[in-house]
Amino acid sequence: MSYLELTSHSPEQTKKFGVRIGELALPGDILLLVGGLGTGKTCLTQGIAWGLGIKEYTMSPSFVIVRELYGRLPLYHIDLYRLDHLEEIVELGLDDYLYGNGICVVEWADNGLSLLPSEHLLIQISYLADTERSFQLKPSSKRYLEIATQLKNFIPEQVQELDNH
Ligand SMILES: Nc1ncnc2c1ncn2[C@@H]1O[C@H](COP(=O)(O)OP(=O)(O)O)[C@@H](O)[C@H]1O
Ligand SMILES: [Mg+2]
Numbered sequence: 001m002s003y004l005e006l007t008s009h010s011p012e013q014t015k016k017f018g019v020r021i022g023e024l025a026l027p028g029d030i031l032l033l034v035g036g037l038g039t040g041k042t043c044l045t046q047g048i049a050w051g052l053g054i055k056e057y058t059m060s061p062s063f064v065i066v067r068e069l070y071g072r073l074p075l076y077h078i079d080l081y082r083l084d085h086l087e088e089i090v091e092l093g094l095d096d097y098l099y100g101n102g103i104c105v106v107e108w109a110d111n112g113l114s115l116l117p118s119e120h121l122l123i124q125i126s127y128l129a130d131t132e133r134s135f136q137l138k139p140s141s142k143r144y145l146e147i148a149t150q151l152k153n154f155i156p157e158q159v160q161e162l163d164n165h
Contacts, residue, residue: 003148004137007128014040014133015047020154022051024147027073027101030117032109035125040133041107044123048105049075065089066097074102080111089115121147 052071
């Protein structure tokens with residue numbers, strides 16, 4: 001069941017929401033993003049990266065499986081869009097990322113749920129209208145309930161302006 005649902009009215013709002021998540025993140029956190037093409041998974045990840053103090057531009061790592069970015073904590077940006085990657089992933093193993101000291105953000109997580117930790121924060125993104133998206137947060141353990149609870153107080157205007165990025 002969904003614990004919290006937020007509506008974003010613009011890409012900027014989605015990024016600010018991500019920034020807040022990045023600020024709250026702790027080593028080992030697993031964030032699973034589920035939602036169709038163009039719903040805003042990479043946009044949210046960009047915000048998370050900024051919230052971790054990462055200045056690099058985040059693009060969808062569709063041609064690699066994992067991109068490593070370094071800020072306050074490492075961000076492992078994983079993309080499971082291409083199903084043929086899954087075999088590769090099983091061979092290589094993602095455990096160093098998933099059970100390391102960084103933050104894992106997984107796009108298209110629904111393509112590989114059986115390979116991913118059962119303790120995670122699932123963020124289901126749905127397209128509502130041209131610039132509107134809904135974010136349903138589904139925490140699977142106490143740690144993720146804690147993040148979701150902190151995000152309840154999220155008000156975009158209170159988050160530092162990102163215009164200089
Ligand atoms: N509220 C919103 N939140 C996120 N993206 C939005 C929003 N409204 C419109 N968009 C647009 O939707 C697209 C999302 O792209 P992207 O983040 O790459 O999606 P995904 O990674 O899920 O395929 C971008 O072009 C973005 O500008
Ligand atoms: Mg993407």
